[in-house]
Amino acid sequence: MAHPIIKALRHHKTAVVLITLEIALTLAIIANALLIIGSHVSLMQVPTGLPDNELVWMKTTGIDEQMPAAERASRSAAVLAALRTQPGVRGAAMVNGLPLSKIGSWTMCLFRQPEKKNEVCQVNMYAGTPGYLDVLGVRIAKGRPFTADDVTDYDFGGHNQGNPPPVIVSRSLADQMWPEEDPLGKPVYLDVEGLHVSHVIGVTEHLANASLQTGVPNDLNILVPARALPVGSFVVRTAPGAANKVASALPTVLAKVDSNRVVSGVGTLKDSVHEYFRDDRALVWLLVAVISSLLLLTGLGVFGLTGFWVQERVRYIGIRRALGATEADIRHYFQLENLAIVSFGVALGAVTAVCLNFWLLVRYELPRLPLLPLLGGALLLFAIGQLAVLQPARRACRVPPVAATRAA
Known part of the structure; x- marks a missing residue:
């Protein structure tokens, strides 16, 4: 099964390279974004050590x-x-x-x-x-x-x-x-x-x-x-x-x-702590939106590319069906093909993520990128890739062998 997949990928070099680069860039950004999110969420969990719900402050001037x-x-x-x-x-x-x-x-x-x-x-x-x-x-x-x-x-x-x-x-x-x-x-x-x-x-x-x-x-x-x-x-x-x-x-x-004396501010410590982390919450939600957008765009790219390949290889699919390939065989072929592309992208993205993290570490004193955000980003991309290829693969499974042969 590996040889036909590699042969098909070589036949569509430009599309494969573009999708691979998109996946690599997505992983590099997602891994470092997850690192930043984790550090800010951890920061927001720091307790004051005081009974926040029972303390009220009043700041005065004059x-x-x-x-x-x-x-x-x-x-x-x-x-x-x-x-x-x-x-x-x-x-x-x-x-x-x-x-x-x-x-x-x-x-x-x-x-x-x-x-x-x-x-x-x-x-x-x-x-x-x-x-x-x-x-x-x-x-x-x-x-x-x-x-x-x-x-x-x-x-x-x-x-x-x-x-x-x-x-x-x-x-x-x-x-x-x-x-x-x-x-x-x-x-x-x-x-x-x-x-x-x-x-x-x-x-x-x-x-x-x-x-x-x-x-x-x-x-x-x-x-x-x-x-x-x-x-x-x-x-x-x-x-x-x-x-x-x-x-x-x-x-x-x-x-x-x-x-x-003039009151310049009054509030509870609980509200003050909530306000203190306002910028951190905004950054977390912004990064969540960025991650979601990147995953959506990557998923759409994989979906469009796989749909195009299914349409282009109708004759090939029909021949395989006529030779006895089951619907599961056809579906698994496209899933393995997608897995190969995503794997190339993840490998390149891992290197890019480490390089990006090094730049952020030097420039903004961000902590070193641990393995967990990198693995988390890779798993997300693998999952998005498989979900994106599922519908085109199912469509390929439904191609009748006779119709596929005539389409040649």
Whole structure:
């Protein structure tokens, strides 16, 4: 059976080459598209580590950043006291940012020793007023949470000299800074000169960063207490199911307590996380549309080519039928012919896919192409090819031997 197939393919070189190239290009694009889809879907599955459904944030403006820390703390405390009295509110605090949210974030470099280049950068800092760990629902895996004695007036904007308060670090940060060591009690320098030194008192379980970056662990962060924040958002912990109702009431509460503040945004953490991944979802759906279109075009190409070949080889089909070939024999012939063409295309496409992935890896830091997307794309093409050839092959099976012979 192999010899007639090869002979037929050589007789239609141009069509075979075009279909083979189309399949190769389709596989190269599909394999890398599946890789990108997989990486973004995996990214969207990153948990915050907090009870997203119970947290509501409110971002405000109208406070002078140069305001004395005592006055700023007093005004924020009044707002927090009012928020805690609202129905459905279990706690309130002020924070500089939240996981997987675009409401604000601070990043910095930390040093194990001063005057040495042993820093860990792109570290996300979470700062909050007293009690914010309980409000957020941060889980401590080792060590202890903050106490009232840990809170200082240290200015995280860098204007106040002195030692910062003790800190809590994520497990990922602890593993990077002190691999295979106990991080509790370790000194942490916030500057290369060693003027701002703190100590680790706890390690958190998973807590996602405010933003995700390529090549950086998604939970590389440090937590610090603050008496007041120059900028930040109010966040409240609500009873289950009360988040939306509480969110709608927050601006009214703020207006009654501090009319100088202006609400610039309010929402639930769940909605913020959903919004954070909006571009990722759009990219995934775009790539799904591209893959679907390529598979459809490839299927139509195979369908049209096979239909043309069936029409062109009516005499050959009729002779084989007259010599005793069954309908299954005719169908299997065209399916094997299609399998040979797709195999050539897949082999060429695999090489093209690896080359394309290498270019994407160098240009856009995309991960290396694993075997699974390549196999997935190849299986899709084999399946599409067999489905596309099925109807023309069945039509060939229905050609009467006498009619086919006369068609010559």
